[in-house]
Amino acid sequence: MxxxxxxxxxxxxxxxxxxxxxxxxxxxxxxxxxxxxxxxxxxxxxxxxxxxxxxxxxxxxxxxxxxxxxxxxxxxxxxxxxxxxxxxxxxxxxxxxxxxxxxxxxxxxxxxxxxxxxxxxxxxxxxxxxxxxxxxxxxxxxxxxxxxxxxxxxxxxxxxxxxxxxxxxxxxxxxxxxxxxxxxxxxxxxxxxxxxxxxxxxxxxxxxxxxxxxxxxxxxxxxxxxxxxxxxxxxxxxKFDYQGRPHVFYDDHLHLLRQTDAFLARKIWPKADLLYRTFLTLDGDRALAPEPNPGKINRLFAKAVERRVKGRPGLYMQSRFPTRARGGNQAAAPYGVFSGFVELFDDFQPWLARALDARVHGHLFAFDRAEFAGGESVFKGGLSDSPTLRDYNPRSFLTNLIWNTRGETQCFQFGPADEQAIASFMAGDPNAMIFVITGAFAVPLWRSGRSAAEVRAEAARLQKVESDFIALLNRPDARAGIRIWSLAEFVENPAEPLEQLVDLLNPRATHRVTDLPSLTPLQGFGAFLQDLRNQGMAPVLMGDFPADADLAQPHQAPSRPRIVR
The missing domain is CATH 3.90.550.10 (Spore Coat Polysaccharide Biosynthesis Protein SpsA; Chain A)
Known part of the structure; x- marks a missing residue:
């Protein structure tokens, strides 16, 4: 032969x-x-x-x-x-x-x-x-x-x-x-x-x-x-990539080429000296390989094509920016978003960090700065608290934060007073768990001591922004995990929603929530809402909040609630 x-x-x-x-x-x-x-x-x-x-x-x-x-x-x-x-x-x-x-x-x-x-x-x-x-x-x-x-x-x-x-x-x-x-x-x-x-x-x-x-x-x-x-x-x-162009083999593919049972490989880079030096040698001491089967490494190339097309979920970088059509519109790991909680609980962030064993940030998308946990000005991955840098590409800011902290759950606050450009991304991210207390934005306005006439315009603006955010979360294409309570609904029994969010964000935890954050006393808040109505604003997101509300913080741990999905 x-x-x-x-x-x-x-x-x-x-x-x-x-x-x-x-x-x-x-x-x-x-x-x-x-x-x-x-x-x-x-x-x-x-x-x-x-x-x-x-x-x-x-x-x-x-x-x-x-x-x-x-x-x-x-x-x-x-x-x-x-x-x-x-x-x-x-x-x-x-x-x-x-x-x-x-x-x-x-x-x-x-x-x-x-x-x-x-x-x-x-x-x-x-x-x-x-x-x-x-x-x-x-x-x-x-x-x-x-x-x-x-x-x-x-x-x-x-x-x-x-x-x-x-x-x-x-x-x-x-x-x-x-x-x-x-x-x-x-x-x-x-x-x-x-x-x-x-x-x-x-x-x-x-x-x-x-x-x-x-x-x-x-x-x-x-x-x-x-x-x-x-x-x-x-x-x-x-082998060819997803665009029909041939794969080129370089020196660092030596181990891969040694694994295949094919007799020849194409296409070899002309300057791959190691490959030519390794394979163009005398055959006297090289054992015969088994029956040839080039399909042996097909799965490796399939994974490489998938990595090239889809990338790694949540990794956004200069060399490969994933598109929504290819499943690239998500972060690398689950994270929690809380709207309206710090307005109702003075110690919500430290309580949540203890309950979840997670990193809890403030308002990452506040207009003046990104409020990293611990008041840091530079976070992991070199992320700056500068709002200018953050707002240049909010999606990359958030996904880089999640990518750089893989293995540690990240939570942050978000509200109508924040920069809203990131809202659509979070709503479409299956890794996001978003918890919203609608109408809670009015509590800081009430506690500011200013009259309803003075804060009416600001309250109306915040309500409009929050209404748009809620509409975004209620869209059929929203993929985030979403829980929404009105303010009146939440304050009736705050223990149940708090235990729900702990279970959802830390499902492996075996312990029950035995302590709760301190709820801000809301006596007089109902009268404030009525004053807003009298000034010509319709505060609708708070729910049916009675003018004579007499609300107090619960004094004992609640029974474990049922979670309705």
């Missing part, structure tokens, strides 16, 4: 020379095609570098533009020369100048000897292809593509749109069933000879000259007509 290698090269010809010498030193004849667009001096340098090896030949040069028939023509020319000048060759491997053998050549030769009549070529019908990008899977065979996609993009797109509008459809050659697959294959001599001498080849070549990316379909389709045994997989590891 003799393996011949057809190499298609267009750049980094010094690496191509190194690869060709490696193949030839293991008894593999090599025919090299160099893109006609490559500089002549580089081509002549490649010829000179390999002049001492009699089993290395060069085929007629032709231009190879991506997506056009030029690559197929180059493969046909080099393969024809291979079969004509090396009659001992039993299998032909198609590789590029950046395809690096990552297993011993003798292992590949042994594998082919065990499967002497098998053609290793990925060949899948268009209906079963799930990797094409751009919507042109079946249409690449039914439309005409005379223009180069990279060099003549406007003409390419315009001509495709015109054909679609005219409902133009090409007729397939008789007996041809279009198949797609990887460009890199390994065929037996008999199969390759049958394709190259196909009686309908002139008509087939004319048809495929106007197919888009024919190097992924020409041999993949014709092999179905002449082969007796097809293994629909490639022996070359070739």
């Amino acid at each position: 003799t393996l011949g290698v057809v190499m298609l090269c267009h750049a980094a010809l010094d690496r191509a020379a190194q690869l060709a010498r490696h193949w030839a030193s293991h008894g593999c004849p090599v025919v090299i095609h160099v893109d006609a667009r490559a500089p002549m001096d580089q081509f002549e340098g490649l010829q000179s570098a390999l002049a001492d090896l009699p089993d290395i030949r060069f085929s007629r040069r032709s231009p190879c533009e991506w997506g056009t028939f030029g690559i197929v023509q180059a493969t046909i020319d080099a393969s024809t020369q291979m079969l004509a000048q090396f009659p001992q060759v039993s299998h032909v491997l198609l590789a590029s100048g950046s395809c690096l053998p990552i297993r011993p050549v003798r292992a590949l030769q042994a594998h082919l000897a065990q499967h002497p009549d098998t053609d290793f070529i990925e060949s899948v019908t268009t209906a079963d292809v799930g990797w094409t990008v751009g919507g042109l899977d079946e249409e690449r065979f039914t439309l005409r593509f005379p223009f180069a996609w990279k060099r003549q993009r406007r003409l390419f797109d315009g001509y495709v749109a015109l054909q679609r509008a005219l409902r133009f459809r090409r007729r397939l050659p008789p007996g041809l069933v279009p198949h797609l697959g990887s460009q890199w294959w390994c065929l037996t001599r008999a199969t390759l000879q049958a394709i190259l001498s196909h009686p309908d080849r002139p008509a087939l070549d004319r048809y495929f000259r106007r197919v888009w990316i024919p190097d992924e379909s020409y041999f993949q389709s014709l092999v179905r007509q002449v082969s007796t045994r097809i293994e629909s997989r490639s022996l070359t590891l070739s």
Whole structure:
């Protein structure tokens, strides 16, 4: 069994020379095609570098533009020369100048000897292809593509749109069933000879000259007509990202490439010296690997694509800013948002920190500064309390705070007197738990000692802001965990809501809440609300708060409430 290698090269010809010498030193004849667009001096340098090896030949040069028939023509020319000048060759491997053998050549030769009549070529019908990008899977065979996609993009797109509008459809050659697959294959001599001498080849070549990316379909389709045994997989590891661009392997992928059972890997960075130095060595002391199976590391690439597209939830950074459409609109961990609680309880923040064993901040989105816990001016991750920096991108400010404190629950206060730009993000964040006491904003106004006439305009403004916030939380697309109480409802039995929020934010806690924060005495607050009404404002968010309310803080721990979800 003799393996011949057809190499298609267009750049980094010094690496191509190194690869060709490696193949030839293991008894593999090599025919090299160099893109006609490559500089002549580089081509002549490649010829000179390999002049001492009699089993290395060069085929007629032709231009190879991506997506056009030029690559197929180059493969046909080099393969024809291979079969004509090396009659001992039993299998032909198609590789590029950046395809690096990552297993011993003798292992590949042994594998082919065990499967002497098998053609290793990925060949899948268009209906079963799930990797094409751009919507042109079946249409690449039914439309005409005379223009180069990279060099003549406007003409390419315009001509495709015109054909679609005219409902133009090409007729397939008789007996041809279009198949797609990887460009890199390994065929037996008999199969390759049958394709190259196909009686309908002139008509087939004319048809495929106007197919888009024919190097992924020409041999993949014709092999179905002449082969007796097809293994629909490639022996070359070739991976593409979600945009259809090939993955490039660098030196730090050495461990990954050692794990795969593929025989070759594409595409290798020309300056990956460690990879070339590691794999282009003598095979004498390298054990044969098991049966090749390039799918072994597919899950690693799938995870890499998912990480590239979706990123890590809650991580917002310059190199990858997640979009809402791809699930990037959330923080990295659960956090609590409290509206109206510090207005009713003087010691709410220290009580909550004890009850939850959490970091409890003040109003992070206050207009004058971000009130970090402990009065810090710079928080973890270098977050400043500057409102200017915070308000430049409120979403990144919050998500960075949550990301930088993973493992520690964060809670903060939020109200109608704060900057509201972050409200829509919190409402749509499934990691947010938002607790709201509506109308509590009026308590500080009442305690300020000013008359209802003096605070009426401010109370009306705050009520409007809070009404908009409540409407946002009640939208059908709100994904946060939300609990809302009116002020009158809350003060009737404050123990039950407080225990609810502790259970929701710390569900693993086994202890019950035995102490409660001190509720601000509200005697006279009902009369204040009536004064606001008399001044022409309608304080509706407080609920049915009686003018003669006689409210006091509970003196004993409550019974455990039922949580209605």
